[in-house]
Amino acid sequence: MSHGAAHGFPVHLSDLTIEYPAHGPSPAHVAVHGLSLRIEPGEVVGLLGGSGSGKSTVADVISGDFLKARAGEVHPVITGGQATVLGYELRGLGRRASAELHFDVGHVGQDAGAVLPADRSVAEIVGEPILVRDPSYNRSALMSRVATIIDAVRLPLTVLDSYPYELSSGQRQRVAIARALVLGPALLVADEPTTGIDVTVRDSIVDLIHELQAQRTFSALIVSHDLSVLERLVDRVAVLDRGRLVALGTLDEVFSDPIHPYVVRLADELAEAGLELSAAE
Numbered sequence: 001m002s003h004g005a006a007h008g009f010p011v012h013l014s015d016l017t018i019e020y021p022a023h024g025p026s027p028a029h030v031a032v033h034g035l036s037l038r039i040e041p042g043e044v045v046g047l048l049g050g051s052g053s054g055k056s057t058v059a060d061v062i063s064g065d066f067l068k069a070r071a072g073e074v075h076p077v078i079t080g081g082q083a084t085v086l087g088y089e090l091r092g093l094g095r096r097a098s099a100e101l102h103f104d105v106g107h108v109g110q111d112a113g114a115v116l117p118a119d120r121s122v123a124e125i126v127g128e129p130i131l132v133r134d135p136s137y138n139r140s141a142l143m144s145r146v147a148t149i150i151d152a153v154r155l156p157l158t159v160l161d162s163y164p165y166e167l168s169s170g171q172r173q174r175v176a177i178a179r180a181l182v183l184g185p186a187l188l189v190a191d192e193p194t195t196g197i198d199v200t201v202r203d204s205i206v207d208l209i210h211e212l213q214a215q216r217t218f219s220a221l222i223v224s225h226d227l228s229v230l231e232r233l234v235d236r237v238a239v240l241d242r243g244r245l246v247a248l249g250t251l252d253e254v255f256s257d258p259i260h261p262y263v264v265r266l267a268d269e270l271a272e273a274g275l276e277l278s279a280a281e
């Protein structure tokens, strides 16, 4: 309805409340309380918070993934405030608009590399979003587009005919990133994109996202506690504690003089892991 980027922010959350409805013996649970956050065009925001603080819920909502119907799964529901992504108002978004939104958002979900479909080749997995958008897409144009993105994520073209089980976990993660980027999204939402990946591969994945982001100038929300991700990729960080936003700003602004007790703890953990904010000046 409001599609058309009237406000100019790729992501604009205003006093957003997100709830998991009651199901079976579980009562309804409010996972995010009154979150306001804007992501500017071309900006990368890092999302931090403890386990259960609501990070994946926010990533699911912003990516539009929560709108996809999946049997037997409980979806979060927006029960207060507003979420506008790429000009689409997510609350009450219709089926057609939600399909359009999916074409413009690249989503690398939690453990994306580990959950690639086992019975499809890399070429099929990466090419699928193109065919979902346009089932009659020319096959040779499809293959060349898939090969280009596979090359961009620095995988050899020989992986195109491979199946996920034949790849290393770092390679699988790159395949998931390639799939998320193949349609040239305006927004990338990545949930812990480097978790469980070997340090050397991790750095190359960070470099890769950095390079692609610089070239394509998409905006991004990246859930991560990984220092190399935060230091090298994000412009600002947002910190959630039990579903509430407790800090928002550059790494330096948030961690050099923290006030909120959770942010103080996080600052200590990050300092132990080697974050030297004064060195960033």
Ligand SMILES: Nc1ncnc2c1ncn2[C@@H]1O[C@H](COP(=O)(O)OP(=O)(O)OP(=O)(O)O)[C@@H](O)[C@H]1O
Pocket (backbone or CB within 6 Å): 020, 026, 029, 030, 031, 049, 050, 051, 052, 053, 054, 055, 056, 057, 058, 074, 075
């Ligand atoms: N399907 C669900 N039904 C009910 N509650 C849920 C569901 N999924 C998540 N929650 C609850 O919502 C809150 C936020 O969960 P979420 O997965 O967003 O946190 P997170 O910050 O991503 O945690 P982690 O770092 O452990 O992945 C938690 O309290 C969680 O128990």
